[in-house]
Amino acid sequence: MVLVTGGNRGIGLATATRLAGEGHRVAVTYRREPPPGDGQVDVLGVCCDVTDEAQIDAAFAEVEAQLGPVEVLVSNAGITRDKLVMRMSEADFTDVIDANLTAGYRVAKRATRSMMRNRWGRIVFVSSVVGAMGQAGQANYAASKAGLVGLGRSLAKELASRNITVNVVAPGPVGTDMLNELDEQRRSAIIEAVPLGRLAEPSEVAAAISFLASDSAGYVTGAVIPVDGGLGMGG
Ligand SMILES: NC(=O)c1ccc[n+]([C@@H]2O[C@H](COP(=O)([O-])OP(=O)(O)OC[C@H]3O[C@@H](n4cnc5c(N)ncnc54)[C@H](OP(=O)(O)O)[C@@H]3O)[C@@H](O)[C@H]2O)c1
Incomplete structure (x- = not known):
């Protein structure tokens, strides 16, 4: 089964929806609002703040009890x-x-327990083009x-012998x-900087994650896949 953190909206919800549509059993974590219960998205929602290890452990236990071991983890919550560093507090960082x-x-770490046992797994981290390019006002975010x-690359090396791949998706600006x-001014400036001249749809990031989660991506590990409209260009 697939677990997507922060899957009640945005890129996480698009990913959960796509993978559920491909036939996976999917669970998502949310903090306040569960994923839409409109019948279009067949996913299990579990409440979990990813800054709290005990809540993560409880969420994994719940999804494992209901849907089986986590085989694909999409770490998406963010x-x-x-703020400019001059104005940033240590807590902001x-x-x-x-x-x-x-x-x-x-x-x-929690997901690798069952993946190691099953000698199969897929971990995808949702990063950002900003991690490689840097961005004024986002030192904390870019560093993260x-x-x-x-x-991801360290884990890819640690887990390769167990047939667990670990990859990173680096989106550009997504709507x-x-x-x-x-x-509006900042949004327009961002769009202008993107060679493709538009924001990504969340589903376009989900498509790359879906590939990395698939059997077809079995020989891809430690990769950083840009989905950024050409903004990073290998930077
Ligand atoms: N949008 C972009 O332009 C862009 C570009 C590059 C990378 N990304 C990355 O893509 C990922 C998804 O972003 P998005 O654009 O879909 O953003 P979003 O619409 O703001 O959604 C963020 C998600 O993360 C969850 N979340 C945040 N803090 C959490 C916590 N402590 N515990 C559990 N869940 C938490 C939110 O849950 P709640 O609903 O409970 O708040 C929400 O589901 C993030 O990692 C982001 O950095 C986004």
Whole structure:
């Protein structure tokens, strides 16, 4: 089965919907609002804040009891708290690292238990083009997203002998709540910088995750797959 963190909206929901449509049993974590119960998305929602190890353990236990062992983990939950470093508090920095990077370590560690036993697994971390490029006002976010690459590649080496692949998807700007929070001027500047001249649809990021989760991607590990409209260009 597939577990997607932060799967009640945005990229996580698009990923859960796509993988459920492909026939996987899918569970998602959410904090306040469960995924839409409109009948279009057949996923199990479990409440879990990924900054809390005990909640992660309880969420895994619940999904394992209902749907079986986690075979595919998509570590997607993430936050921003944009500020110039001059104005950034230590909590602004460490809270973003905790939710975006340390949480990735927590969920991956928990997921590897059953993956090691089954000698098969897929872990996908959702990073960002900003992790490689940097972005004024996003030092905390960029550091967390760059950290996911080091975490993912180290895990890829640790887990390869157990037939567990670990990869990173690095989206550019995607049309979700995260980007809708920005003012119009900043959104337009971001879109202008993208060679393809538009935001990504969440489903376009989900498509790359779906490939990495598939049997076809069995020889892909430690990779960083950009889905960024050409913004990073290998940077
Ligand atoms: N949108 C973009 O332009 C963009 C670009 C590159 C990378 N990304 C990355 O893609 C991922 C998904 O982003 P999105 O655009 O879909 O954002 P979003 O619409 O703001 O959704 C964020 C998701 O993360 C969950 N979340 C945040 N903190 C959490 C916590 N402590 N515990 C559990 N869940 C938590 C949220 O749950 P609640 O609903 O409970 O808050 C929500 O489901 C993030 O890692 C983001 O950094 C986004």
